[in-house]
Amino acid sequence: MREELAIVLNLLIMFGAAKVFAEIFTRIKQPVVIGELLAGAVIGAHGLHWVIEEVMVDGHLVNLSHVNNALAELGVIILLFLVGLETKMDDMVEVGRPAILVGFFGVVIPFALGYAAFKALDYDTIRSLFMGTAMVATSVGITARVLGDMGLIRHKVSRIILGAAILDDILGLLVLGIVSSMAKGSFNYLEFVILISEAIFFVVFFTTIGPRLAGRHIHKFLDRLRIQDAPFAFGIILVLGLSVMAEFIGLAAIIGAFLAGIVLSETKEFLELEHKFQPLGNLLVPFFFVVMRTKFDVVALFNPQTLMLLGVTVIVAVIGKMAGAALGTANLGLKTALQTGIGMVPRGEVGIVVGTIGLSLGVIGQDLYGIVLGMSILTTIIVPPLLSVAFRSEINQPEPTPAEDGA
């Protein structure tokens, strides 16, 4: 098979399956994201095996899984950028207190519970600490997608979740830094302080000074450029640039993408950015959900020992975040606590990254890595149905009929 054929066929299968399942799930009034995840399961390596992972080209093996990963990564970056564009800093400041509390407790409690659970299961201290660490960071992609699909991305709870997820990522980096250093048996305070300072500076800069700089100078700057559609090119470069910076510092790329959206959120109407990035999202976002699910090996879990361990981990991961959210939103009522808690549950690719680091440090083996992977994916795929139930009353308000514009 020619590489070109394999590449395009792969895209067609993934995109086509995502849309077929999206159509079905829209008809049965379930979140589209679940359809896309299910599409991944059906066509993936543990289903019909339709996704091409490796192909022989001229006698050498071409691994296409990196192409899938790249499209998935680009998809989730565009998704969080679009969420950022919808987010005004003033709205975020308004929910500052609950967001900070949810973020803080949402790190401390899952970490403590995770550590305690694995310690109780007779794992040694460093392994237990690491499993606690893997439970810390929230991956806000799927929550943002579900709330966005329901038209609730500017809802107060959405803003609390987004703010808390940023804090989670910073605190998660801190915990990961400490635990990794313990595993390596060396701890360089200076390096560590620099790392955390960088992360905090990065987030603070691009949520406070960034949007103001953009608001004041971006029009003048873009007016001077001669290339076609300079605002779009600038948007792409900014979102990729901040994603790289975030990764480089040790945060998740999606945090950078979200901040890029916030930087441009005040200027977006003028630049028509949303309008132009939406088609990119429509093309690329499904790959994130399809690809994530193609990797999940359900069969390998059918083993009592593994199932039990995974069950415990998922329960601890869910309860930990729910408890953290409840503590953080104590004065906002039970419904808010529940909605926030569910929204914070997914660990997604951030959990997987932590697991991969643990594996490469030798702290955890393939067995625990599998558990982290399973926990990250399960916490992600259980959330969409729960969210749609939790937010049912918000979307039961009469929907506007589709605009009948034109003649």
Added chain:
Amino acid sequence: MREELAIVLNLLIMFGAAKVFAEIFTRIKQPVVIGELLAGAVIGAHGLHWVIEEVMVDGHLVNLSHVNNALAELGVIILLFLVGLETKMDDMVEVGRPAILVGFFGVVIPFALGYAAFKALDYDTIRSLFMGTAMVATSVGITARVLGDMGLIRHKVSRIILGAAILDDILGLLVLGIVSSMAKGSFNYLEFVILISEAIFFVVFFTTIGPRLAGRHIHKFLDRLRIQDAPFAFGIILVLGLSVMAEFIGLAAIIGAFLAGIVLSETKEFLELEHKFQPLGNLLVPFFFVVMRTKFDVVALFNPQTLMLLGVTVIVAVIGKMAGAALGTANLGLKTALQTGIGMVPRGEVGIVVGTIGLSLGVIGQDLYGIVLGMSILTTIIVPPLLSVAFRSEINQPEPTPAEDGA
């Protein structure tokens, strides 16, 4: 380095470099495409070496060149789809006669000249035939891009070139089939007839019945779908689907993408497709030109023997197409002949595919493969400046000032 970081950094470097060079080339009033090709040369493996081709992730080597190839492929597919959207079949029929003649002579003459040149250079018959074959097919991507950038994509000459390029691809497939069979020493008439019939049926169906079917039934079909933005999803599936079918039959993927555009060209206003695919093109098309150029090793050519052979090949490839175009447009004046001829010169990825097949059949060795590669790329990168000179008088007409719509 984490795989995510490598992927996003790679995208940032390629896109950023493309835009920096695009800005410079816009300012010096040169075609943007040359800027993008130059960007590839500067950051590529034989320049600054900034494009990440391989990266170590957890102790195993991840080859990112397939990611670059995939983005490039997706870019050129979207590009030709957009060109197809701009193309009405009535306009194509209008230029049918010259297009067919240009296509026919543009295959026969380069093939004959290429064969004769290599025969004269003392290569054996089968090798010489194969080198002639490699000179046959036109890759219309760069020509379409340059003419599109100049706002001339619906110009009569553009339509002649597009029509001729389709015919070239079918005839090229025919020649490749025959020569490959000779090389293998076996020739299955039935298989061969089926192959060519498939290709002709494919093109005829999607230029005649396809657009009519779409015009009549597509609205009803899309109205029944419940997914968000069904027309966009349908467009993506159609363009990927026809690209895969084209590749499968043995045509270039871009022929399928172009036909997908034609199928939807009569319905596009209603579906707002252009409007939504433009941003995809803006993001992805630069990768095609940047990636193509990153692979071209200038230094390896500095060897008198290779340079001479490459020089001969390029001259034959250029003269062959120019002569074919001149014969095909004999009654349309010298300027049309010149414009058409230049537009038909690029061999691009289609030439490279033929070279790769020759290599895998054992007909040609690394030396001649290098020549085919060099010829394909050189014929592609010399065209933009020549085209902008040849079409100078067309764009010297007073341009409309940018529309100042809104308040």
